[in-house]
Amino acid sequence: MSTLSYAPPGTHRSRGFFQRYLREISVTGAYLVLLLNLAIFHPAFFRGQFRATWVSAAPMLVAAVGMTLVILARQIDISIGSQFSVCGIVAGLLAVAGMPIIVVVLGTLAAGAAMGAINGWLIAGRGLPSIVVTLATMVVLRGALMWLGQGAAVHFPPGFQWLGLSQSAGQAVIVLIALLVFAAFAWAMRWLPAGRTVYAVGSDQEAARLAGIRPKRVVFLVFVLMGALTGLAALLNAAQFALIYPNAGEGLELAVIAAVVVGGTAISGGRGTMLGTLIGVALLTTIGPALIFFHASSYWAKPIQGVIILLAVLSDALARRAD
Numbered sequence: 001m002s003t004l005s006y007a008p009p010g011t012h013r014s015r016g017f018f019q020r021y022l023r024e025i026s027v028t029g030a031y032l033v034l035l036l037n038l039a040i041f042h043p044a045f046f047r048g049q050f051r052a053t054w055v056s057a058a059p060m061l062v063a064a065v066g067m068t069l070v071i072l073a074r075q076i077d078i079s080i081g082s083q084f085s086v087c088g089i090v091a092g093l094l095a096v097a098g099m100p101i102i103v104v105v106l107g108t109l110a111a112g113a114a115m116g117a118i119n120g121w122l123i124a125g126r127g128l129p130s131i132v133v134t135l136a137t138m139v140v141l142r143g144a145l146m147w148l149g150q151g152a153a154v155h156f157p158p159g160f161q162w163l164g165l166s167q168s169a170g171q172a173v174i175v176l177i178a179l180l181v182f183a184a185f186a187w188a189m190r191w192l193p194a195g196r197t198v199y200a201v202g203s204d205q206e207a208a209r210l211a212g213i214r215p216k217r218v219v220f221l222v223f224v225l226m227g228a229l230t231g232l233a234a235l236l237n238a239a240q241f242a243l244i245y246p247n248a249g250e251g252l253e254l255a256v257i258a259a260v261v262v263g264g265t266a267i268s269g270g271r272g273t274m275l276g277t278l279i280g281v282a283l284l285t286t287i288g289p290a291l292i293f294f295h296a297s298s299y300w301a302k303p304i305q306g307v308i309i310l311l312a313v314l315s316d317a318l319a320r321r322a323d
Contacts, residue, residue, distance in 0.1 A: 023264030023315070024276045031283040034290055042293040049289055055171045055240065057285035058178035059084075059233040060255060061278065065185050066229035067256045068277045070130075072189075073222045074202040074269025075123065079134040080230045080256060082141035083115045084249030087234035089145065092154030092244045101164070109231040115141070116227020120220035138253070145246045155243045163239050174236050181232070186274035198222060202269030251302065258305040259284045261312040268316065284308070 038045040063080055070077045091108040099107070115137070122133045162170025189195035197218050200208040205215040238244050263280030265272025288301040 021264075021273075023262075023312075024273065024279055027262060027264070027276065027279045027283055031279060031286065034283070034286060038290055038293060045289070045293050049293075051171070053285055053289055054175055057281055058174045059237040060252070060259065060285060061178045061281045062181050062229050062233040062236060063252065064256045064259045064277050064281050065182055065274065066226035067260045068263075068265055068272060068274060069185070069189075069198060069222045070226050071257075071260055071265050071267060072198050072202045072269055072272055073219055074205075075130040075219060075222065076257070076267075077119065077134045077223065077226055078131065078253045078257075079115070079119065079138035079141065080226065081249035081252040082138045082145070083112055083227060083230045084234045084237070084252050085246055086115065086141055086145055087112045087231040088238045088244045088248045089149065089154055089246060090231075091235050091238045092156055095156050095160045096154065098157070105235060108235045109228050112227040112229070112231025112234070113224050114227065116223045116225070116230070117220070119227070120223030123223065124216040124219040142247075142250075149246050151246055153243045153245045156238070156241070161239060161242055170239065174239060177232075177236060181229070182274060182278055186278075189274055199270055202271075204270075254302065254305055254309075255284060258309050258312075262308045266316045267313050 063084065067077065067080065087108050090111045091104055094104045094107045119130075119133055119137055122128050123130045163173055164170075165173060189198065197208070197213050200211065200213055201215045201218045208215050208218075234249070237248065259280035260272070260277050261267055261280070262283065263272070263276030263278070265276060284305060287304055288298050291298050291300055
């Protein structure tokens with residue numbers, strides 16, 4: 001195997017189309033069924049709420065792209081909620097200081113990349129388990145943020161909300177940025193050697209090493225990208241509001257992991273697609289608003305996400321056993 005000959009799952013022709021994309025097809029079907037039920041019983045959902053759902057889903061999609069890379073490399077990052085909160089506050093402080101929007105953007109991305117680099121160095125450089133490292137950084141970052149800011153919100157200056165555009169234009173730009181990020185990484189994972197190295201490392205690190213790939217470098221860079229994308233996600237989220245709280249990212253890790261796993265990315269690494277992640281995000285971000293329209297408590301959304309993770313992991317285990 002080599003970095004040039006390795007092909008990510010889904011490109012092999014020996015398997016049938018339905019079998020190769022079973023998870024993506026199943027999740028798409030579930031999403032369409034949910035939309036159909038809303039169209040029949042609560043058509044008011046499509047008179048504004050549908051668009052609002054995609055706007056609120058844009059930051060989650062960007063973070064989910066990064067999480068897909070991490071899980072494909074057979075790692076996990078449960079600190080992204082804390083990173084998201086830190087990056088949101090960084091964006092707010094830079095904006096309050098009167099920095100140009102480009103400085104706010106670059107500063108927020110740099111803050112996320114730095115936190116991702118710390119995770120990557122501890123995991124790839126020191127050989128520590130990713131779940132332990134990211135659990136520790138999650139707690140440290142969240143505690144430090146609350147201690148330094150005393151839980152106070154940061155109020156953005158006038159003109160920051162919706163990136164200085166009108167609400168409708170700002171919403172469109174936020175969704176467009178998220179979709180462009182998704183499209184760029186989906187293309188890269190499919191066609192670039194760098195994308196194939198992530199699949200190779202997640203499938204078998206030793207085989208990847210023998211093929212000339214440097215697994216530790218790949219894992220490190222994956223966590224740096226995860227941090228930078230979390231920073232961008234935090235920025236897209238912050239632009240939707242007039243202020244940001246230090247706990248803005250609380251629970252984000254569960255939602256993002258659920259979206260990635262339900263979209264078909266194997267928790268054991270080496271298998272999955274960005275398209276599946278997009279569909280997973282679409283389904284999970286629609287569940288909460290749909291519950292409200294069906295007169296059920298929105299608090300059921302998180303338990304449903306947990307059940308979805310368990311079912312997806314069970315499905316992957318059964319698929320590996322069948323292979």
